[in-house]
Amino acid sequence: MNRKAYASTVALVFPAFIFLALSFSTSCSSSSSSTPKGTESIAMTSGSGQRAPINVAFGAPLVATVTTGTTPVSGATVTFTAPTTGASGTFAGGANTATTNASGVATSAVFTPNGTTGGYTVTATVSGVTTGVNFLLTNTTALVTSSNYSFYLSGLENANDGPNFYALAGSVSIDLNGVVVSGEQDYNDAYGFTSPEPSGDIIVGGSLRVDPTTGQGTLTVVTNNLSLGYTGTETIGVQFVNASHGLIMQFDNSATSSGSIDLQTLPSTLSGGYAFTLSGVDVDYDSTVFGGVFSITGTTLQNGMVDVDDAGEVSLGQTFTGTASAPDSFGRGTIIPAAGTGPGLNLPATINYYIVGPEALRIIDVDPQDSAIGSAYGQGGAAFSDASLGSSVFGLQGNSWSFLYAAAGQFTVPAGGTFQGVGDVDEEGSSTSAQAISGTYSIASNGYGSLTIVEGLEDVSVLGIYATDPTLNLSDPNNQTSGLGGALVVDLDENILGTGMVIPQTDSSTASFTGNYAFGGQAFFDSNGGCEIKANAGKPHDNGCGEFSEFDFIGQGSVTGGALTGVGLINDPDYYFDGDVLNTGATFSGTAVPDGVNPGRYTIPLVIAPVDGFPVTFPTTIYQADGGQLLWVDVNNYDDEDLFLGSLQQQGSLTEVPAIKKPATQSKTPQKH
Amino acid sequence: MTDRFERLCALGVLCFITLYPSLQAQTTAPASKTAGPYSYHASQEVTLSGTVSGVLATPAAGMIMGSHLLLATASGPVDASLGRFALLGKGALTVAAGQPIAVTGVMKTLKTKQVFLVRTVKAGGAVYAIRNEHGFAISPQARQRASQRAAQKSESL
Numbered sequence: 161m162n163r164k165a166y167a168s169t170v171a172l173v174f175p176a177f178i179f180l181a182l183s184f185s186t187s188c189s190s191s192s193s194s195t196p197k198g199t200e201s202i203a204m205t206s207g208s209g210q211r212a213p214i215n216v217a218f219g220a221p222l223v224a225t226v227t228t229g230t231t232p233v234s235g236a237t238v239t240f241t242a243p244t245t246g247a248s249g250t251f252a253g254g255a256n257t258a259t260t261n262a263s264g265v266a267t268s269a270v271f272t273p274n275g276t277t278g279g280y281t282v283t284a285t286v287s288g289v290t291t292g293v294n295f296l297l298t299n300t301t302a303l304v305t306s307s308n309y310s311f312y313l314s315g316l317e318n319a320n321d322g323p324n325f326y327a328l329a330g331s332v333s334i335d336l337n338g339v340v341v342s343g344e345q346d347y348n349d350a351y352g353f354t355s356p357e358p359s360g361d362i363i364v365g366g367s368l369r370v371d372p373t374t375g376q377g378t379l380t381v382v383t384n385n386l387s388l389g390y391t392g393t394e395t396i397g398v399q400f401v402n403a404s405h406g407l408i409m410q411f412d413n414s415a416t417s418s419g420s421i422d423l424q425t426l427p428s429t430l431s432g433g434y435a436f437t438l439s440g441v442d443v444d445y446d447s448t449v450f451g452g453v454f455s456i457t458g459t460t461l462q463n464g465m466v467d468v469d470d471a472g473e474v475s476l477g478q479t480f481t482g483t484a485s486a487p488d489s490f491g492r493g494t495i496i497p498a499a500g501t502g503p504g505l506n507l508p509a510t511i512n513y514y515i516v517g518p519e520a521l522r523i524i525d526v527d528p529q530d531s532a533i534g535s536a537y538g539q540g541g542a543a544f545s546d547a548s549l550g551s552s553v554f555g556l557q558g559n560s561w562s563f564l565y566a567a568a569g570q571f572t573v574p575a576g577g578t579f580q581g582v583g584d585v586d587e588e589g590s591s592t593s594a595q596a597i598s599g600t601y602s603i604a605s606n607g608y609g610s611l612t613i614v615e616g617l618e619d620v621s622v623l624g625i626y627a628t629d630p631t632l633n634l635s636d637p638n639n640q641t642s643g644l645g646g647a648l649v650v651d652l653d654e655n656i657l658g659t660g661m662v663i664p665q666t667d668s669s670t671a672s673f674t675g676n677y678a679f680g681g682q683a684f685f686d687s688n689g690g691c692e693i694k695a696n697a698g699k700p701h702d703n704g705c706g707e708f709s710e711f712d713f714i715g716q717g718s719v720t721g722g723a724l725t726g727v728g729l730i731n732d733p734d735y736y737f738d739g740d741v742l743n744t745g746a747t748f749s750g751t752a753v754p755d756g757v758n759p760g761r762y763t764i765p766l767v768i769a770p771v772d773g774f775p776v777t778f779p780t781t782i783y784q785a786d787g788g789q790l791l792w793v794d795v796n797n798y799d800d801e802d803l804f805l806g807s808l809q810q811q812g813s814l815t816e817v818p819a820i821k822k823p824a825t826q827s828k829t830p831q832k833h
Numbered sequence: 834m835t836d837r838f839e840r841l842c843a844l845g846v847l848c849f850i851t852l853y854p855s856l857q858a859q860t861t862a863p864a865s866k867t868a869g870p871y872s873y874h875a876s877q878e879v880t881l882s883g884t885v886s887g888v889l890a891t892p893a894a895g896m897i898m899g900s901h902l903l904l905a906t907a908s909g910p911v912d913a914s915l916g917r918f919a920l921l922g923k924g925a926l927t928v929a930a931g932q933p934i935a936v937t938g939v940m941k942t943l944k945t946k947q948v949f950l951v952r953t954v955k956a957g958g959a960v961y962a963i964r965n966e967h968g969f970a971i972s973p974q975a976r977q978r979a980s981q982r983a984a985q986k987s988e989s990l
Contacts, residue, residue, distance in 0.1 A: 324974065351974060441974075443978070444975050444978050444979065445972055445974035445975040445977075445978050446965070446969060446971075446972075446975050447969065471965055471967060471969040472965060472966070472967020472968065472969050473967070561972065562969070563871070563968075563969060563970070564898060564917070587869075587870065587871055588871075588897050588898035588899065589892065589896070589897040589898045589943075589944070590870055590871070590897055590943045590944050618869045618870055618871075619869025619870060619871045619872060620869070621869065653869070654872075654873075654967050654968075655869070655871050655872050655873045655967055655968040655969070656869075656871065685898075686891050686892055686898040686899065686917075709898075709917060801891075801892055801897075801898050
């Protein structure tokens with residue numbers, strides 16, 4: 161090889177060698193780490209925007225995600241840096257770093273505000289990345305005035321290609337300024353919108369605004385589940401009955417529903433017997449109801465008996481056991497039922513509960529393929545018998561996905577095991593009013609029983625009845641002085657199903673039906689007038705022609721001499737009133753006329769007039785348990801296709817309602833709502 | 834006297850033994866009830882053939898809730914109730930006026946009018962399930978779940 165040839169060879173080979181060496185080096189570097197320097201990034205995932213009282217932990221951790229492009233980086237150390245002065249906080253155990261998991265997610269330790277109020281930023285950084293992400297947090301005033309409330313509701317969901325059945329239960333901490341401090345909830349439409357389990361949704365903020373005179377307002381709940389409400393924010397209409405109890409409805413365009421909210425008192429542990437009902441949809445998306453009894457000792461659930469009506473397939477007295485986890489700080493826990501002896505159990509696989517008090521739980525099926533919601537009430541310590549049931553009023557209703565009906569009535573018990581009285585029922589437009597009813601019932605010592613309406617109430621006939629603590633108010637579990645006792649009921653007929661309650665009738669005098677009342681109702685309907693398909697004959701009709709068959713209302717007013725005048729909220733997704741979907745300032749009026757034959761029963765032509773839309777008169781029957789609690793049922797004898805069931809509850813003091821009662825330091829300042 | 838007493842006692846015991854099962858049954862079995870207007874018994878099902886004269890997505894005055902087909906049959910016009918969901922969503926019933934169909938269900942008297950509660954509709958070579966065997970209306974979501982299950986079943990075969 162001559163020098164020229166050698167030089168040419170060197171000139172070609174040496175650069176190639178250098179190139180290969182560099183390439184090899186780069187390759188080795190790449191293979192030794194999946195995160196090339198300079199392309200790594202960090203993003204805020206959740207936890208920003210939270211508010212918490214000073215010295216009380218935030219409800220949710222700070223969560224950041226580290227990626228290289230779209231690839232998660234695992235094993236990276238994320239450092240969370242809080243301000244060193246002023247409003248700030250500390251991480252549990254002083255641990256201000258977190259390591260990313262396989263998904264690239266780093267979750268901070270519990271972060272607790274210091275003693276200074278105000279907003280500030282916690283910055284999350286990762287080594288090698290110059291730009292961090294900021295979590296905006298706020299330390300609010302001390303929690304001395306904050307209270308937890310449990311809430312639940314169910315109805316029809318408009319979101320997620322609705323209408324779908326949906327249920328929502330949760331617990332929310334609200335301070336006296338009406339600031340939603342934190343909370344948890346479970347949402348389930350069994351159609352893709354099911355809160356992640358076991359965490360549920362985290363409530364990171366919101367506000368309660370209430371008119372101090374009427375107790376009416378809205379509760380805005382900001383969640384970390386962006387699918388729900390309006391990008392994660394749910395608006396709930398509230399009508400406080402007293403400071404510890406209110407009627408609620410979802411009051412936004414994502415859904416409409418009815419339920420209640422109650423002050424929460426956490427017991428040290430759950431124990432004793434409970435009666436329960438659940439109403440919802442099964443894995444086939446057919447309507448279903450459950451009713452029964454069980455007992456809890458520590459985390460052990462036992463002595464369970466349940467009746468089920470699953471779209472007409474009825475099974476009675478299935479036995480079950482199970483486990484109940486201890487509640488968290490929001491009174492939220494999980495019940496896992498297990499089959500007892502006999503056939504396989506037909507209960508939801510996982511039920512979450514939210515405690516109202518030691519003898520009242522809101523329970524929600526959180527399985528992704530089925531959904532149901534209801535309550536479990538304590539049974540007290542005494543054994544039950546047929547004598548446990550006396551003169552009573554009752555109300556029953558199908559859920560928004562079932563055969564649509566509502567029924568109410570009252571009865572006396574002339575002899576143990578038999579009853580007679582009067583009732584009203586509307587079954588999808590076929591109604592009966594003031595019908596004599598009679599039948600038999602039987603209640604075992606554990607409160608599990610059956611009740612058969614032999615005649616008078618159309619298809620409503622075969623009921624399960626589950627006795628509750630005679631010292632417990634089922635509508636207002638914090639009320640320990642009036643409206644006490646009763647039972648839960650489940651309609652177990654083969655062609656219709658529903659749930660309801662029985663309330664002792666202790667005062668049927670018209671003189672007691674007076675004063676201020678909170679009221680509400682869940683209405684089902686079909687659009688009127690025959691929406692005839694002509695031009696598009698042969699095609700499924702689109703939305704706006706009777707698909708959405710529910711509206712809900714809550715309100716407040718006074719009753720004087722039987723005359724009701726009130727104002728309230730209506731959520732009307734299918735334009736029943738031919739006006740706005742969300743109505744505030746709707747008026748409610750009518751005069752209740754006592755039934756001369758059946759004391760405690762009234763008829764009232766209830767006129768509901770939205771501000772935008774047409775007024776509608778609902779031929780309504782009222783059944784009075786006492787002056788504090790009355791049920792009302794819309795039984796339409798005309799051609800209008802509507803029905804509702806609801807209640808009127810006498811109002812107590814509202815001064816302790818959050819957002820009405822102000823902290824002492826602020827009470828001198830007029831507040832706007 | 835004693836003899837008569839013994840015979841009365843024997844008769845009482847005999848009566849008790851004879852009646853005991855029925856007495857026991859009364860305390861354990863629910864009382865019999867009258868059938869409600871919407872009660873649905875598959876044993877009473879009939880099939881009607883006719884021509885669609887109208888499709889009502891929502892009821893006309895005096896009808897029960899839900900969608901309805903107006904049918905012209907050999908025995909006269911029939912109001913066929915489809916319930917709340919039959920015309921909604923994927924897999925909804927598609928029929929048009931003038932189309933011959935066959936409906937299977939139970940004839941009932943509701944609000945003093947006769948109405949045919951439809952369980953299935955056979956139209957255009959397809960069979961649509963409208964209600965289940967207990968009379969519960971089948972929703973679009975329920976139809977979807979059923980078709981998903983059928984697809985999974987066929988895949989596993």
